[in-house]
Amino acid sequence: MEAETRSVEMFFFPFMGGGHQIPMTDIARVFASHGATSTIIATPSSAPQIQNSITRDQQSGLPISIHTLPADIADTDMSAGPLVDSSALLEPLRQLLLRHRPDCIVIDMFHRWASDVVHHLGIPRIVFTGSGCFSLRVHDNIRNHVAVQNLSSDHEPFVVPNLPDRIQMTRSQLPVFLRNPSSLPGGVRPMKQIEENSFGSIINSFYELEPAYADLTKKGKKAWLVGPVSLSNRTAAEKTERGKPPTIDEQECLKWLNSKKPNSVLYVSFGSLARLPPEQLKEIAYGLEASEKSFIWVVGKIRTETLDGSENWVPEGFEERMKGSGKGLVLRGWAPQLLILEHDAVGGFMTHCGWNSTLEGLSSGVPMITWPLSAEQFSNEKLVTVVLRVGVEVGSREWVFGNDVWKEVVGRERVEVAVRKLMAESEEAEGMRTRVRDIAGKARRAVEEGGTSYADAEALIQELKALRFTSQY
Ligand code: UDP
Numbered sequence: 001m002e003a004e005t006r007s008v009e010m011f012f013f014p015f016m017g018g019g020h021q022i023p024m025t026d027i028a029r030v031f032a033s034h035g036a037t038s039t040i041i042a043t044p045s046s047a048p049q050i051q052n053s054i055t056r057d058q059q060s061g062l063p064i065s066i067h068t069l070p071a072d073i074a075d076t077d078m079s080a081g082p083l084v085d086s087s088a089l090l091e092p093l094r095q096l097l098l099r100h101r102p103d104c105i106v107i108d109m110f111h112r113w114a115s116d117v118v119h120h121l122g123i124p125r126i127v128f129t130g131s132g133c134f135s136l137r138v139h140d141n142i143r144n145h146v147a148v149q150n151l152s153s154d155h156e157p158f159v160v161p162n163l164p165d166r167i168q169m170t171r172s173q174l175p176v177f178l179r180n181p182s183s184l185p186g187g188v189r190p191m192k193q194i195e196e197n198s199f200g201s202i203i204n205s206f207y208e209l210e211p212a213y214a215d216l217t218k219k220g221k222k223a224w225l226v227g228p229v230s231l232s233n234r235t236a237a238e239k240t241e242r243g244k245p246p247t248i249d250e251q252e253c254l255k256w257l258n259s260k261k262p263n264s265v266l267y268v269s270f271g272s273l274a275r276l277p278p279e280q281l282k283e284i285a286y287g288l289e290a291s292e293k294s295f296i297w298v299v300g301k302i303r304t305e306t307l308d309g310s311e312n313w314v315p316e317g318f319e320e321r322m323k324g325s326g327k328g329l330v331l332r333g334w335a336p337q338l339l340i341l342e343h344d345a346v347g348g349f350m351t352h353c354g355w356n357s358t359l360e361g362l363s364s365g366v367p368m369i370t371w372p373l374s375a376e377q378f379s380n381e382k383l384v385t386v387v388l389r390v391g392v393e394v395g396s397r398e399w400v401f402g403n404d405v406w407k408e409v410v411g412r413e414r415v416e417v418a419v420r421k422l423m424a425e426s427e428e429a430e431g432m433r434t435r436v437r438d439i440a441g442k443a444r445r446a447v448e449e450g451g452t453s454y455a456d457a458e459a460l461i462q463e464l465k466a467l468r469f470t471s472q473y
Pocket of ligand 1: 022
């Protein structure tokens with residue numbers, strides 16, 4: 001009897017770094033709000049930020065907490081990427097799981113080594129890949145059905161086979177591990193294995209966004225679509241303090257936005273990991289200025305290799321002009337992205353198409369200028385521009401990884417053209433705005449009681465309860 005009534009205990013093991021740690025923390029919060037006892041496994045360096053995101057939930061009595069492992073990894077800054085080796089956490093994780101046997105552990109796919117440990121302990125393992133259904137299908141179908149090495153050139157378009165929509169890509173837009181599987185240490189096998197031997201996966205998306213792709217995903221293995229999880233941040237404080245402490249004060253940011261007309265501001269950000277070279281930043285600056293539109297631009301990390309120590313990417317007098325005219329707000333560091341995207345003044349988002357940013361743009365009802373750089377971002381671009389038709393492509397053609405050489409600078413003219421096209425009062429732009437607002441409404445309904453994401457979260461909890469009565473999963 002006790003096994004039926006005791007609340008489900010879920011462990012969450014996020015990968016350190018913005019685009020993975022942030023949504024996994026939100027996922028844990030979502031499940032706590034559905035009554036699951038949620039524990040987020042952290043390291044000494046990731047714990048403070050995660051704690052910051054859950055303190056309000058704890059104060060309101062939600063069953064959520066952190067367990068900090070007595071071990072760390074070298075790079076737990078928001079810049080931690082998929083190649084960071086987190087195996088130092090293996091033994092402390094094993095010890096923790098031996099002491100507490102949760103009903104399941106949700107593991108980020110980038111903890112590639114962790115699947116064996118959990119498997120041997122017989123604890124149901126649920127994978128979090130960080131992507132949506134569309135890009136998962138695109139990548140799987142390319143991996144399984146396209147001989148990319150036989151394409152005549154990096155820029156020869158090919159149609160991704162067996163998809164509900166006609167999606168064209170080029171080899172230059174594919175992650176290096178799809179072009180050359182041996183490029184990841186140990187190959188992609190360990191990451192795929194995490195998925196293959198798992199109980200299923202949790203996906204930060206919602207059914208109505210990509211129904212055909214969600215069906216395909218669910219047909220393969222169990223999958224629960226519980227997003228957009230960013231919508232679990234309801235108050236201004238929750239939206240402001242997500243991820244890192246923002247560089248700009250919440251009030252100052254709102255004051256600037258409040259002074260602008262609805263839909264008149266473009267928000268520009270390339271996420272938490274990307275490092276743009278100075279020559280690319282300069283083209284963005286010129287393009288934004290020439291577009292004559294208002295903007296908030298989060299200048300993230302810069303490739304300093306070619307800098308002489310000064311910030312010499314900035315065009316002469318650019319920041320003074322932008323400040324003086326009130327046209328542009330240039331932020332260095334971390335922006336309160338959700339707060340900005342959900343503000344009425346924001347009418348466009350120039351994004352690198354990281355999945356979280358993409359989903360946050362969609363659920364805020366903001367059309368996008370797509371500028372993919374890495375990971376599965378080129379697939380996300382196709383979802384936005386071809387399937388959903390709520391964005392304009394800037395014309396990025398080259399997948400670039402971490403510190404690799406920047407292959408192609410997108411010129412200022414293309415930046416200006418894309419901004420003008422997206423922020424225009426044209427029929428085309430109005431069509432995009434209408435469609436994306438419709439998506440935003442569906443996103444909100446999905447996470448409310450009676451919605452599909454709400455139902456999927458409940459369903460997983462029920463399945464985990466049922467597992468208590470079987471020795472197999
Ligand atoms: N983010 C933010 N402020 C910033 C930069 C990023 O709040 O200045 C958040 C953003 O809202 C998103 C995450 O960091 O939730 C970035 O994830 P995404 O998948 O878009 O890109 P990644 O950083 O993994 O490349």
